[in-house]
Amino acid sequence: MKIVFFGTTGAIQSKDNTNVSFSVVEKKLSILVDSSGNPVQYLKRAGIDPKKLDVLILTHFHTDHIYALPSLIHNLWLMKRKKPLSIISNQFTINKAKELCYVFSLLSKESLFSINWANIDEGEIDIFPGVKIQLFSVLHSAPTSGIKIITSNSSLVYSSDTSPSKEVISRARGAEALIHEASGTLNLEEKLNKAGHSSGRQAGEVAKKAVVKFLFLCHFDFSEGSSQDKVEFEAKNSFQGKVIVPELFRFYEV
Ligand SMILES: [Zn+2]
Ligand SMILES: [Zn+2]
Numbered sequence: 001m002k003i004v005f006f007g008t009t010g011a012i013q014s015k016d017n018t019n020v021s022f023s024v025v026e027k028k029l030s031i032l033v034d035s036s037g038n039p040v041q042y043l044k045r046a047g048i049d050p051k052k053l054d055v056l057i058l059t060h061f062h063t064d065h066i067y068a069l070p071s072l073i074h075n076l077w078l079m080k081r082k083k084p085l086s087i088i089s090n091q092f093t094i095n096k097a098k099e100l101c102y103v104f105s106l107l108s109k110e111s112l113f114s115i116n117w118a119n120i121d122e123g124e125i126d127i128f129p130g131v132k133i134q135l136f137s138v139l140h141s142a143p144t145s146g147i148k149i150i151t152s153n154s155s156l157v158y159s160s161d162t163s164p165s166k167e168v169i170s171r172a173r174g175a176e177a178l179i180h181e182a183s184g185t186l187n188l189e190e191k192l193n194k195a196g197h198s199s200g201r202q203a204g205e206v207a208k209k210a211v212v213k214f215l216f217l218c219h220f221d222f223s224e225g226s227s228q229d230k231v232e233f234e235a236k237n238s239f240q241g242k243v244i245v246p247e248l249f250r251f252y253e254v
Contacts, residue, residue: 059160138162140196172210181219200231204238
């Protein structure tokens with residue numbers, strides 16, 4: 001499968017980068033993970049037809065992960081999308097996502113494509129022949145789902161926002177790739193963990209324990225003086241596999 005990132009920052013956007021969201025493409029299936037920034041623009045720029053997007057996974061109801069959901073649905077409706085869209089998340093986030101859509105009366109739009117809201121707090125869904133999606137709880141300040149996407153020849157785990165989590169290690173064990181948040185540097189660990197986040201070093205530790213091939217870092221927050229280089233360096237110190245700070249709009253094969 002292929003991964004393409006649209007943004008890799010935490011809640012605070014930078015001059016050249018925005019809140020973390022990405023797409024996963026497997027054959028004809030396309031998945032968007034979280035909805036921030038300008039999702040339709042990003043999909044188009046990545047060469048993914050927004051009208052054909054199969055699945056949106058929402059990891060949690062924090063502003064930086066979900067604020068563009070109304071814009072995504074509004075765009076797809078105006079584009080006369082016909083194909084149903086599956087929106088997968090935990091129950092809490094689905095309820096909140098619907099509230100967000102109600103504010104703009106989006107769900108009662110005439111001829112709106114159908115939305116299949118799928119609540120999988122803990123469990124697995126067969127989304128496409130040969131492709132399964134698992135959601136599992138991680139350690140954050142709101143009900144938050146980590147994700148595992150499994151295809152016939154590869155698997156990928158995304159931690160979403162979390163402090164170091166045993167569940168992430170166990171789901172990622174033997175996976176090809178782990179996308180793990182890395183909100184700051186080693187010196188900020190105590191503060192980060194209290195807020196339900198991890199350092200680059202801790203992301204590296206999780207990747208090492210899970211024995212993955214690739215570790216993608218994201219959710220960078222430089223407000224407390226961390227730098228991307230330092231976070232990457234500290235992750236590389238604890239994990240001997242390949243550490244990747246994703247380049248936006250570049251496809252990575254895993
Ligand atoms: Zn976040
Ligand atoms: Zn969060």
